[in-house]
Amino acid sequence: MRTDDFKISPTDGYRYAAPERDRDRHDREYGYLILGAVVVLVMVAVATGRIMIFSTY
Numbered sequence: 001m002r003t004d005d006f007k008i009s010p011t012d013g014y015r016y017a018a019p020e021r022d023r024d025r026h027d028r029e030y031g032y033l034i035l036g037a038v039v040v041l042v043m044v045a046v047a048t049g050r051i052m053i054f055s056t057y
Helices: 022-048
Strands: none
Touching: none
């Protein structure tokens, strides 16, 4: 049996991923910044007691 009978990569013609556009990358970075700001605000609200996660009766 020949070794080239076992192909590791798929044979769909896909060779490489093209580099992403700068605009797409910047849009995603802004999205991560907004998500991070929301997470920090929620954490501060929980730490100061504005939002109750576990209510103690």
